[in-house]
Amino acid sequence: MEFKTLFQILKKHLADGYDVPHFFRDLMAMLTEVTEEEWGTSKDPSQAGRDKSLRSYAKRGLPKKLAQTIVYRLTPENVVDSINSHGETQRRLLAEDLEGYDPDINADNVAEKVAAWLVEIVQVSAGLVPQDELTKQKQQQLDAQLKSKYGDYLLAEEENHCAFPGCGRELVLTKDGRISYAYEVSLIDKVAPAVPDNLLAMCPQCHATYLLDSNKKLCKELQETKKVLATHRQNVHMLDDLPLEKGIVSVITRIAKLNEKDLADASLDPKEIKQKLDPTKDTAIYYAVNNYVGVYFVRIREIMMNLDKRSVIDYEEIQDQMHALYRRLKKAKKTRLEIFNEITNKVHRVSLQDEIYCQIVVAYFVQSCEVFDAITE
């Protein structure tokens, strides 16, 4: 199906009398989350200039650059919703005009079919070659196999979000108490074997487009993403058998309640942090820890001592546990940033409290020497 044909038919039935540029913009707003500032390719930035470009796209098809800008950020589900919001009669008339392109089209499925055509048009315009029917069927079999074999593992690794750069859509949806899965498993390097290290779960949209894309740079980028995810998972596993007192929750809920007034007269100048973190090498985490310690240390120590006295926590035990977490990661030669992040994550997993408070707790233990040794090199 050519863009100009589909555009004309859609405009006839869905444009509510608006002109070509107006309907073109409406259609793009349905089809992609990318804004006109990004997809617009007109050299003349005036309204008239841009309108003229849109008229020309409607007649000649989508320019490659425009298609490439939106091809990984399509929202066909919005096209479906939008068409289905029209009445049955209107959808039937639209379907009738499209019967020549698909004899099975009707008022009930016209929305899905139009969305699929639009996706394919954008893919082709972006220079991607769609698969023929036979390849498509084979692909669907392979997808189903990969999904049943590795799906659960990959969903856990990606914490249920599409790992494609710039996407991040949820892969497991809940609605009215029901759970539905919206993902496929993609090979990162398409000529390499289907082993977990070469697989990513993606939303159906990213999966379908990446399948047709042989861009080497993109493949490299996905390999990097995979490495980060896999390393994080290994780190989580590494700390799994080390306990952390659940009393830490009481500490964090008290930290969360501290306000500016509570903290104002309790500041500390944390000179020693420089002995554990090198501001020239671990800049971001140095400043974060330095700040948290400066503001929170004194009050957290009071909270801990207080809870220890009342036997809500065993302070010494927590100190030992923090130190054990640190030693395990250090032994595995993790960087200081990784160590800080992974201990923070562990505190978060045990407490389910906001990540920022977990960071503050870990910063406290940096100052009190359970996390990080003095730099010797």
Ligand SMILES: [Zn+2]
């Ligand atoms: Zn995605």
